[in-house]
Amino acid sequence: MSGSPNSASEAAPAPASPAAAVEPSAEPLNVLIVGVGGQGVIMVSKVLALLAQAQGFQVKQSEVHGMAKRGGAVFSHVRFGRQVWSPTIPKGEADILIALEWAEGLRWLPYLKPETGIFICDTKRIVPPFACLNRRPGAPLRYSRETPADVISQVGEGYAIDATQMAEELGNERAANVVLLGALSTALRFPAADWEQTVAKFVPKKTVSVNLDAFRRGRAWIEEARVVTPAVESRAAEAPAPADPAYRVRLDIVAAWCKSCDICVKICPERCLRLNAERIAELAEPEKCTGCRLCEWLCPDFAIRVHLEDISAMAADAASEGAPR
Amino acid sequence: MSIDTAAAFDVTDYLRKQMMPHFLCPGCGHGMALRALLWAIHDLEIDKDALAVVSGIGCAGRLSAYIDANTFHVTHGRPIAYATGLALARPDLHVVVITGDGDCLAIGGNHLIHACRRNLKLTCLMLNNEVYGMTGGQVSPTTSQSRLTTTTPLGNAEPHFDACALATAAGAGFVGREVTRHVPKLKELIKAGLRHEGFAFIEILSDCTEIFGRKNEMGSSPEMMMRQKSELRPSAYRDTVDTPFRANDLPTGILARNDRPEYGAAYRSAAAAARNGAR
Numbered sequence: 374m375s376g377s378p379n380s381a382s383e384a385a386p387a388p389a390s391p392a393a394a395v396e397p398s399a400e401p402l403n404v405l406i407v408g409v410g411g412q413g414v415i416m417v418s419k420v421l422a423l424l425a426q427a428q429g430f431q432v433k434q435s436e437v438h439g440m441a442k443r444g445g446a447v448f449s450h451v452r453f454g455r456q457v458w459s460p461t462i463p464k465g466e467a468d469i470l471i472a473l474e475w476a477e478g479l480r481w482l483p484y485l486k487p488e489t490g491i492f493i494c495d496t497k498r499i500v501p502p503f504a505c506l507n508r509r510p511g512a513p514l515r516y517s518r519e520t521p522a523d524v525i526s527q528v529g530e531g532y533a534i535d536a537t538q539m540a541e542e543l544g545n546e547r548a549a550n551v552v553l554l555g556a557l558s559t560a561l562r563f564p565a566a567d568w569e570q571t572v573a574k575f576v577p578k579k580t581v582s583v584n585l586d587a588f589r590r591g592r593a594w595i596e597e598a599r600v601v602t603p604a605v606e607s608r609a610a611e612a613p614a615p616a617d618p619a620y621r622v623r624l625d626i627v628a629a630w631c632k633s634c635d636i637c638v639k640i641c642p643e644r645c646l647r648l649n650a651e652r653i654a655e656l657a658e659p660e661k662c663t664g665c666r667l668c669e670w671l672c673p674d675f676a677i678r679v680h681l682e683d684i685s686a687m688a689a690d691a692a693s694e695g696a697p698r
Numbered sequence: 699m700s701i702d703t704a705a706a707f708d709v710t711d712y713l714r715k716q717m718m719p720h721f722l723c724p725g726c727g728h729g730m731a732l733r734a735l736l737w738a739i740h741d742l743e744i745d746k747d748a749l750a751v752v753s754g755i756g757c758a759g760r761l762s763a764y765i766d767a768n769t770f771h772v773t774h775g776r777p778i779a780y781a782t783g784l785a786l787a788r789p790d791l792h793v794v795v796i797t798g799d800g801d802c803l804a805i806g807g808n809h810l811i812h813a814c815r816r817n818l819k820l821t822c823l824m825l826n827n828e829v830y831g832m833t834g835g836q837v838s839p840t841t842s843q844s845r846l847t848t849t850t851p852l853g854n855a856e857p858h859f860d861a862c863a864l865a866t867a868a869g870a871g872f873v874g875r876e877v878t879r880h881v882p883k884l885k886e887l888i889k890a891g892l893r894h895e896g897f898a899f900i901e902i903l904s905d906c907t908e909i910f911g912r913k914n915e916m917g918s919s920p921e922m923m924m925r926q927k928s929e930l931r932p933s934a935y936r937d938t939v940d941t942p943f944r945a946n947d948l949p950t951g952i953l954a955r956n957d958r959p960e961y962g963a964a965y966r967s968a969a970a971a972a973r974n975g976a977r
Binding site for chain 2: 670672
């Protein structure tokens with residue numbers, strides 16, 4: 374490989390541009406943009422691609438789309454340089470990884486160049502349905518537990534930025550992608566004015582000013598963060614520790630009212646009910662019960678009542694009862 | 699903080715416990731419909747003393763007996779007529795009519811259309827199980843074509859009534875339909891009906907498991923109930939080509955809504971004007 378694309382050292386000293394700014398040399402520069410459908414991943418990549426093209430580079434962009442309305446994982450590869458052959462970035466070859474969502478950022482980390490790659494990630498958490506497979510009340514989410522500090526220590530240069538919060542403060546949460554675009558802009562040697570012009574071209578007319586503010590905000594944040602040590606803001610840092618469910622489920626079944634219709638047994642999503650020898654409904658596997666109440670709602674005989682008991686409150690009661698008078 | 703908003707509702711608070719267990723067959727959908735009604739009453743914080751339930755004859759008609767409120771079990775087909783008198787005399791009450799498909803559309807068909815036309819504030823729940831279950835499983839006005847009943851041993855040849863279309867055409871202010879399988883959705887529909895100022899007609903598609911289901915070999919009660927979800931859904935959401943449970947695919951949800959003047963209020967203001975004029 375013909376050296377690092379981090380050509381700051383070879384290029385003429387340019388104090389105006391940030392120290393870490395990278396630009397394509399013989400090899401194309403690889404930027405990977407990832408996020409969740411609807412966040413504006415494609416928009417970020419289009420701005421970048423258009424800008425790179427306007428600067429005279431050959432650009433190839435490859436994306437997954439159609440997930441926008443479905444909250445699915447979206448990624449976009451942007452490669453530009455004097456000559457680009459393949460439209461996709463191989464693993465471990467991305468110079469810059471921009472993530473609009475925290476877990477998506479972690480998912481794509483292996484694509485980042487070890488040592489020299491720049492990782493810019495929004496700390497926004499969008500918890501996908503498959504992280505909530507345990508339906509018991511209070512069950513821990515299976516969302517990534519890594520804190521920004523953990524991650525940033527592993528990458529060459531990393532920034533965990535609460536872009537969504539910044540955009541919200543500017544009045545439009547949806548401009549979070551442009552905050553990240555601002556952050557990205559500091560890592561490349563394109564003039565800020567060109568960036569702003571391209572952004573303005575892409576966003577709806579009504580939101581031009583908020584988006585330009587968002588862009589400047591992201592740019593300023595990174596420049597500040599570079600002076601200080603990689604600043605880590607954090608909602609992600611406050612990721613709750615996995616806890617045991619604080620609730621216990623109890624089913625009261627009135628045997629005299631049950632008519633053995635079998636509806637509760639068949640409707641239970643956890644399959645934890647059965648008819649006993651007398652053909653009366655009973656909770657066979659209490660530990661599986663999530664307390665969803667389907668059996669209670671669909672019992673035509675009003676024989677089932679679901680109680681969710683707060684274990685912590687019970688423990689407190691027991692403690693106070695047991696206390697010496 | 700409670701994670702469970704449904705916890706506050708205990709159906710037994712609204713039942714006459716000395717009457718339980720109820721007389722309905724195992725798996726009968728009417729029990730779920732009754733729960734949805736009581737849940738709606740609970741959600742709207744309607745006082746039991748401010749609730750009057752009027753019901754006719756039939757399996758559905760018997761439901762009023764289990765409700766711990768003011769209840770009237772009246773003559774066949776006439777619950778709407780009784781309820782009309784009650785609602786006019788006591789506008790402070792929430793008057794709910796529980797009726798069956800035969801009770802409402804055959805014997806009481808005339809009362810239904812005129813109640814729709816008049817638009818008096820009443821909530822009418824028609825529990826449609828496609829059959830006269832209590833009297834041995836005779837064909838009813840809503841029995842789907844080709845279905846077997848004791849009086850149609852070769853399959854029903856008559857087309858069935860679409861009760862919601864009838865009520866809409868007759869001018870009901872609020873018309874809705876839901877299946878018993880979706881109890882929380884049904885509850886929300888009943889709530890909307892109870893809030894409506896005018897005549898609210900709600901058709902509840904229920905299952906007669908012992909009489910109708912057995913005769914037509916529709917499987918066990920859970921299987922019949924599952925069919926409501928797999929086969930009976932709004933036409934907009936139909937993505938399978940299977941034969942629907944009912945002969946047609948019926949839309950559910952709120953089907954018609956208008957704000958025609960409510961009859962009771964109009965009647966009272968006319969009466970007041972007449973009284974003042976006489977003085």
